[in-house]
Amino acid sequence: MVESINGLQLEGIGHAYADHPVLNALSLSLPQGSFCALLGANGVGKSTLLKILSGSLEPLRGRVEHNGKLGFVPQEVHPALPLTALEMVLLGRSGQIGLLRAPGKADYVAAEAALHRVEAEHLTRRAFASLSGGERQLVLMARALATDADILLLDEPSAAMDWHNQALILRLLRDLADNGMTIVMSTHSPQHALEFASHTLLLFGAGEHTFGTPDQVMTEDALSRLYRLPVRRVAMDELPHQGTAVPIFSDLKTQEY
Numbered sequence: 570m571v572e573s574i575n576g577l578q579l580e581g582i583g584h585a586y587a588d589h590p591v592l593n594a595l596s597l598s599l600p601q602g603s604f605c606a607l608l609g610a611n612g613v614g615k616s617t618l619l620k621i622l623s624g625s626l627e628p629l630r631g632r633v634e635h636n637g638k639l640g641f642v643p644q645e646v647h648p649a650l651p652l653t654a655l656e657m658v659l660l661g662r663s664g665q666i667g668l669l670r671a672p673g674k675a676d677y678v679a680a681e682a683a684l685h686r687v688e689a690e691h692l693t694r695r696a697f698a699s700l701s702g703g704e705r706q707l708v709l710m711a712r713a714l715a716t717d718a719d720i721l722l723l724d725e726p727s728a729a730m731d732w733h734n735q736a737l738i739l740r741l742l743r744d745l746a747d748n749g750m751t752i753v754m755s756t757h758s759p760q761h762a763l764e765f766a767s768h769t770l771l772l773f774g775a776g777e778h779t780f781g782t783p784d785q786v787m788t789e790d791a792l793s794r795l796y797r798l799p800v801r802r803v804a805m806d807e808l809p810h811q812g813t814a815v816p817i818f819s820d821l822k823t824q825e826y
């Protein structure tokens with residue numbers, strides 16, 4: 570019964586492209602207010618899963634259940650029209666605006682508030698196409714915030730961002746989850762998952778996966794296998810100088826795991 574679901578539920582999701590299996594027998598339940606990080610190597614199926622969750626890709630097997638409004642932050646967007654950053658954010662209001670109505674005052678207020686939340690007011694009148702990679706990601710984040718979504722799906726949302734903006738976006742997502750939004754975010758930063766997520770889904774390829782809390786599933790062994798590198802988990806207070814902001818996850822000079 571969809572009516573009884575708060576959050577997001579996956580039942581037996583399986584997908585393949587031609588004879589290349591990507592996801593297999595993936596079942597999990599994310600209660601409302603969960604913040605789930607999706608980790609795995611390049612090409613393992615993270616974007617595929619996010620597309621299935623967003624409803625833009627029909628899985629070969631299984632189903633997704635939720636009863637909330639979805640917001641999606643894709644890896645990148647190439648608009649057909651020359652839009653300003655503000656107009657890009659206003660597109661997030663199109664559900665509220667309706668296809669034939671111009672944005673009203675409330676839509677502009679919501680769009681400007683969203684840009685303010687990601688500290689990107691200075692980009693308001695810039696052409697979206699002229700923005701840097703990290704600036705575009707901030708604007709796409711603002712667009713998702715402007716939708717008033719209950720469930721937010723994000724495909725590597727901070728991949729092009731500097732450290733300040735990564736922390737800004739991660740803290741913002743944590744805050745949204747604490748206030749009841751359900752979030753699924755793919756990332757290549759295990760630290761983001763360890764510090765901010767309530768749940769983690771590790772995709773190992775060929776349909777193999779593990780799901781649980783970051784502490785349960787992000788063991789040194791699992792991360793080493795995931796990234797084919799010897800990975801160490803170092804607690805902040807184990808570092809030589811407390812407050813150091815650069816945890817070392819692996820010895821990158823070591824060749825093969």
Ligand SMILES: Nc1ncnc2c1ncn2[C@@H]1O[C@H](COP(=O)(O)OP(=O)(O)OP(=O)(O)O)[C@@H](O)[C@H]1O
Binds near residue numbers: 591612614
């Ligand atoms: N439309 C498609 N047709 C055929 N193969 C596809 C298609 N889309 C994705 N694939 C393949 O499916 C696999 C999973 O792709 P996906 O984009 O989901 O990976 P990902 O985990 O998001 O990777 P990355 O970390 O590089 O973003 C890859 O091998 C990819 O080449």
